[in-house]
Amino acid sequence: MNVFTERVIRILQGIPAGHVMTYGQVAAAAGSPRGARQVVRILHSMSEKYQLPWHRVINIKGEISLTDGNQQELLEMEGVHFKNGKVDLTVYRWFPPDAEEG
Template identity: 50%
Template sequence: MDQQDYLAKFWLVIGHIPEGKVATYGGVAEMAGYPRMARAVGRCLKTLPEDSNLPWHRVINAKGMISFPEGSPQYQCQRQRLEDEGIIFRNNKVPLTQHLWLGD
């Protein structure tokens, strides 16, 4: 399996996550046609250039939480971007029943 193939598909899916919605790493992998490759989605996002327009901040973990350490600058940035889009947090979790995007 060529890494470029699945990276391109991950980016395509992430690029389609609508404002005000989130997807999980596993959900992105599944929608891209690579189930059980959630960690690869995380690695893919780590390599994004600083000036990328991809809405990386809309990808969170399966518990509805931001994966960066709480309180870190990256955590604060991601949370702020999500809140700016109207996404709410309860106990540092995004209520997935309200905000999860499943590709529809």
């Protein structure tokens, strides 16, 4: 397990219901500003194992790339409202504290 991976997991677990983060934002917060793709990989691999809130991670445009699941539905029932298929990141984006302890 890499430090980056552990940090990503911690950060994801720190996203409260009703908020979202972007892939790049999570990566940057974990120490790899260009690691958005790695965050994707982690979600693919670890989301079930570590029970990560994968549905609270979206792209920087506020859109959901998945059409395969009910990500939008999950967010909406947490209180994240969609406008024209997009989330207003200026409202719902979550900024993790500097240190996610755990």
